[in-house]
Amino acid sequence: MSNLLKGNFTTKKEVKKPEENTEKDSTQQAFKKAALNSIGGSMVYVERTDLTWDGEE
Amino acid sequence: MAKILFINPVVREEDVPRHIPYGIALLAAIAMKKGHLVQVYDANAHRLPLETIVEVCQADDWDAVCIGGLTTTYNYIKKACKLIKQAAPKAQLIAGGGFLTSMPTEIFKWLPEIDVGCIGESFETFPAVLEKIDNKDFDYSTVLGVIHRDLTGKSFLTPVRPNIHDLDTLPWPAWELFPLDIYFANSANLFSEESFTSKRRMDINGSFGCGLTCKYCWHLGTTGDMLIEENEEGENDVVFTYGRNIRYHSPDYIVSMVKHLYDTYDIDFAAFIDENLMTMDVASKGTWLKELCAKWIEAGLQPTCRQKGIPHDENCKGVHWNGTSHAGLHRPDTLKLMYEAGCTHLVYGLESFDPYILRNLGKGSNARKNKQSIATCLASGIKPIPNIIIGFPEETFESVRNTINALIELGITAKPHFATAYPGSEWYYAYKDSILAQYNGDLEAYIMDLGDASKITATISQKFSPVQLLGLQQIVYLKELRLLDLSEQHWAPVQQHLSPVVEPKTSFNLRPVKEAGPLAIKVG
Structure with missing residues (x-):
């Protein structure tokens, strides 16, 4: 994991880049970005949110 | 010397990060040349959750946290300023760049967390602000080219700072950060x-x-496209002109x-x-x-x-x-x-x-x-x-x-x-x-x-x-x-x-005349 901060001295605390989560997120995000960039005609995009009706109005 | 954190805000979120922020990289180089301790958090490059700012702000005892960019970074800056002030309340929050220069009074009203802002060219204004911070003197009223607040939070613009005469006196940007x-x-x-x-x-x-x-x-x-003049309410405001210092x-x-x-x-x-x-x-x-x-x-x-x-x-x-x-x-x-x-x-x-x-x-x-x-x-x-x-x-x-x-x-x-x-x-x-x-x-x-x-x-x-x-x-x-x-x-x-x-409509803030702002006198 690399340090998020870059500078000319050493900070009291290091701030690590959370690599694993970022990678997991980035596939979904990258897909969404690519899909949204090609919207048109039969190319549509649906948000990955749960739309199942749970009985509440 | 001051401990400074630069934050490069996210811009054009729909696209990948493509441009090292030239202005921030230059100001970081200038600050280091003056002997300050500098760190950069490039939020635009990393694209991590906004809350990462809290961790970054708590990584050290910052004397100043600096943020700035074009108007299109305003969304991010607005959210970031709140977190910065909460996470590093003792640090002076300095803003700069086009988002602020174009409408300093409005921005200071919308973002009460900002302590001081550099208006227009900041190559000399920024180190002057840092010098004040080094001396624990937070009265910025004597610094040219800034917007600052009084104890009630009311903002004031100081007179325009002359553009530097010779661009070659600038260091190269601090790309390594x-x-x-x-x-x-x-x-x-x-x-x-x-x-x-x-x-x-x-x-x-x-x-x-x-x-x-x-x-x-x-x-x-x-x-040279900017003047600072008193507006109809008798308060200093930005005036943009056709004046140019090429x-x-x-x-x-x-x-x-x-x-x-x-x-x-x-x-x-x-x-x-x-x-x-x-x-x-x-x-x-x-x-x-x-x-x-x-x-x-x-x-x-x-x-x-x-x-x-x-x-x-x-x-x-x-x-x-x-x-x-x-x-x-x-x-x-x-x-x-x-x-x-x-x-x-x-x-x-x-x-x-x-x-x-x-x-x-x-x-x-x-x-x-x-x-x-x-x-x-x-x-x-x-x-x-x-x-x-x-x-x-x-x-x-x-x-x-x-x-x-x-x-x-x-x-x-x-x-x-x-x-x-x-x-x-x-x-x-x-x-x-x-x-x-x-x-x-x-x-x-x-x-x-x-x-x-x-x-x-x-x-x-x-x-x-x-x-x-x-x-x-x-x-x-x-x-x-x-x-x-x-x-x-x-x-x-x-x-x-x-x-x-x-x-x-016509406006106080726009004067279509070739009246340039001041240019520093050539040294040597």
């Missing part, structure tokens, strides 16, 4: 075959400002910087982010670019494909480059030299091919020059990248037809930008009342909505509403004159009976 691997991964772009294959592109800047007075543009208060780096400065980037980072592409290379060349009486090209070649930066006259491929060595040009100011002999030195493409803000629109735009070009520029540029070997806009205040069916006809004639496919009144521009002040009306009086909502002009925010077209402009954008993209004719037949008779959608 940024995650270059992320930027290098996004080096390629679709402007030319050479830039498409670039693997290690970096931005460089050769000049500040532009001599032209395009109504959609402004110059960040960095080029300044450019020497070719030696630029070439030695690129040589350093080539030797240190193995770059294959240098992208000039200058507003307009050609206006600078004109200011130098046509010597600047010629000298730059000669020195580029002399320094061994000329790409091998240009040296040998062979097609570009992955084995090419050297540094290709691109920049911005102007249809009325480029010269074939200069373009030829630029091509030989490795220039791949030039962005031309042609905007429209309608004579009436171009006459009113302050661009110094016309339809004939716009058309000719494409052929002239192509003949040199350099690829022209024309920018097109629709939705001008004066836009009509006829003006759109003129643009489509030219696009057909020249073989250009473009999905035009929408005319957008960015804060600081002449359009913004002329149409501010109309913009407010379109956002129910909420100016901040408009600022938060602004992007790269590829979507409609507030329209400034006097004849067309958003629904028509969206249709016209598609018609221009398809170059469909039949659809344009049909739309005109349907709508033009109605248009005659409607009052203009928007109306221009």
Whole structure:
């Protein structure tokens, strides 16, 4: 994991880049970005949110 | 010396990070040269959750946290400022850049967390603010070129700081403080075959400002285009003018910087982010670019494909480059030299091919020059990248037809930008009342909505509403004159009976005269 901060001295605390989560997120995000960039005609995009009706109005 | 944290805000979230922030990198270099302790958190490069700022702010006991950017970074900056002040309450929060300079009083009202802001050029203002912080003296009223607060939170602008005289006194930007691997991964772009294959592109800047007075543009208060004067309420406010202090780096400065980037980072592409290379060349009486090209070649930066006259491929060595040009100011002999030195493409803000629109735009070009520029540029070997806009205040069916006809004639496919009144521009002040009306009086909502002009925010077209402009954008993209004719037949008779959608007004903040702000006296 690399340090998020870059500078000319050493900070009291290091701030690590959370690599694993970022990678997991980035596939979904990258897909969404690519899909949204090609919207048109039969190319549509649906948000990955749960739309199942749970009985509440 | 002060412990400083720079935060580079997220911009153009819909795209990957492509540009190391030149201004922040320069200010970081200046601060380090003065002996300060500097760290950079490049939020735009890392694209992590916003809350990461808290962790970053708690990594040390910062004396100052600095944030800034163009108006399009406002969304991020607004959220970031709240977190910064919570996580590092003892640090002075310093802001700067175009988002602040264009409307300092409004920004200070909207973002009460900011302690002090640098207005316009900050090369000397920023270190002066840091010196104050070093001395634990938080009375900024004696520092030129800032906006600051009193104990009640009320903001005050101090008088304008003169632009520095000699740009070559600036250090090179502190590129080493940024995650270059992320930027290098996004080096390629679709402007030319050479830039498409670039693997290690970096931005460089050769000049500040532009001599032209395009109504959609402004110059960040960095080029003699800004004064500070008392407004109707007797309070200091920014006034933008047609005044210009034209300044450019020497070719030696630029070439030695690129040589350093080539030797240190193995770059294959240098992208000039200058507003307009050609206006600078004109200011130098046509010597600047010629000298730059000669020195580029002399320094061994000329790409091998240009040296040998062979097609570009992955084995090419050297540094290709691109920049911005102007249809009325480029010269074939200069373009030829630029091509030989490795220039791949030039962005031309042609905007429209309608004579009436171009006459009113302050661009110094016309339809004939716009058309000719494409052929002239192509003949040199350099690829022209024309920018097109629709939705001008004066836009009509006829003006759109003129643009489509030219696009057909020249073989250009473009999905035009929408005319957008960015804060600081002449359009913004002329149409501010109309913009407010379109956002129910909420100016901040408009600022938060602004992007790269590829979507409609507030329209400034006097004849067309958003629904028509969206249709016209598609018609221009398809170059469909039949659809344009049909739309005109349907709508033009109605248009005659409607009052203009928007109306221009005069404003204290815009003075269309060639009155330049101060320039520092040459030293030595």
